[in-house]
Amino acid sequence: MARRRLEAAIRAGRAIDSEQSKPQATFTKLMSLRVIDITDYFSGVYSLQFSHDGDLLAIGCGNGGVLLYSTNTGEMVKSLHKGGRMELPVMGLSFHPEHKNELVSVGADGNINVWDIEETKKKMFNKEKNNEINAIDFSLDGDVYATAGKDLCIRLYDAQTNQLLQTYEGSNQLLPVSEDENDLGHGRRVFALKFHPDDNSIFVTGGWDNCLKIWDKRTSHGVQGTIGGPHVCGSGIDIKSGKILTASWVASSALQVWDLAMGRLEQSVPLSGTDKKGEFLYCAQFCDNNVVLAGGSGTCNAQAIDRTTNQLIGHVDLDGKAVQALDSTDGGRYIAVAGSSPVVKLAQLA
Numbered sequence: 001m002a003r004r005r006l007e008a009a010i011r012a013g014r015a016i017d018s019e020q021s022k023p024q025a026t027f028t029k030l031m032s033l034r035v036i037d038i039t040d041y042f043s044g045v046y047s048l049q050f051s052h053d054g055d056l057l058a059i060g061c062g063n064g065g066v067l068l069y070s071t072n073t074g075e076m077v078k079s080l081h082k083g084g085r086m087e088l089p090v091m092g093l094s095f096h097p098e099h100k101n102e103l104v105s106v107g108a109d110g111n112i113n114v115w116d117i118e119e120t121k122k123k124m125f126n127k128e129k130n131n132e133i134n135a136i137d138f139s140l141d142g143d144v145y146a147t148a149g150k151d152l153c154i155r156l157y158d159a160q161t162n163q164l165l166q167t168y169e170g171s172n173q174l175l176p177v178s179e180d181e182n183d184l185g186h187g188r189r190v191f192a193l194k195f196h197p198d199d200n201s202i203f204v205t206g207g208w209d210n211c212l213k214i215w216d217k218r219t220s221h222g223v224q225g226t227i228g229g230p231h232v233c234g235s236g237i238d239i240k241s242g243k244i245l246t247a248s249w250v251a252s253s254a255l256q257v258w259d260l261a262m263g264r265l266e267q268s269v270p271l272s273g274t275d276k277k278g279e280f281l282y283c284a285q286f287c288d289n290n291v292v293l294a295g296g297s298g299t300c301n302a303q304a305i306d307r308t309t310n311q312l313i314g315h316v317d318l319d320g321k322a323v324q325a326l327d328s329t330d331g332g333r334y335i336a337v338a339g340s341s342p343v344v345k346l347a348q349l350a
Helices: 002-017
Strands: 030-037 044-048 058-061 064-071 076-081 091-093 102-107 109-117 119-127 133-138 144-149 154-158 162-170 190-195 202-207 211-216 225-229 239-240 244-248 255-259 264-268 283-288 293-297 300-305 312-316 323-327 333-339 343-349
Touching: 030 312, 044 333, 058 091, 058 102, 058 343, 091 144, 102 133, 102 144, 109 133, 133 202, 144 190, 144 202, 144 244, 190 239, 239 283, 244 283, 244 293, 255 293, 283 323, 293 323, 293 333, 300 333, 312 343, 323 343
Parallel strands: 044 091, 044 323, 091 133, 133 190
Antiparallel strands: 030 343, 044 058, 058 064, 064 076, 091 102, 102 109, 109 119, 133 144, 144 154, 154 162, 190 202, 202 211, 211 225, 239 244, 244 255, 255 264, 283 293, 293 300, 300 312, 323 333, 333 343
16 A cells, blocks of 8 residues: 555655646546456456556456556556466556566466566565465555465465565354454455555555454564455455445445544445445545545446545446456546456546
């Protein structure tokens, strides 16, 4: 979540350069920009991330491929790894907060790959044995990144050396426990992990065990609190201004906003056109001006919603296919949406 601060700093610099000191107060429409065709060879898209300056879009593919595209032209800039038929999906991507040429990818094969995008080569490699990694994020200062996945553990790594610093164990729900379950790690596989954008030590995780876990990396125990409710099955957690946004794979009330400090539900944000199929969300993000983005297999699109009015601003459709990944930069002024369809769609809030 260090990226949110970096993006804000870049935006402020651009505003000064262009003498645009007053940000737009509201978003009123979602405009389509372009479509990137990645072909069926890559077996869909499972993860997306913009570079901090918004010029590049990293795409993690179902066949293990990692691609870089120009957001200005929609053309491929580099193929870091083309993937293959026997490889597993890239579930998470994260650009290093300080080293702009460094991208980390994690996958269902348990691999952690650190890429030098300037040299188009793998810089470092790590393997979490017998694990499927679903999520990665950097701390605010960029010194540490954390991973989470199938084996229930949360792992912290030194971002400079790629060495493991700390492992927080999960809990076994099939065995009786003497401790309060709120103090334990996850009991089922974890799909989302986000560091706090303003606190270097706090991060939040969610997964199949219908709860969020709040962690403090300064502690040996890790878990500081539990919020019951969200059934997270993708990159369905975001944090902004003391609020947590969650996307749950459930039929209704799937998009929710929680108070981080109090651990309580503040709002369920309604989605449009989900009466027959249900909502069933995989991913969500906060944008500027009280707008949230969300998409999944029930919506088969990504929707931009004003959460103060609960009004739909617009949507990005994937032609009846599930939305498995989305990302935004510059407060939502640039958006990427992808999933089981062999395309990535770029759009803009205005």
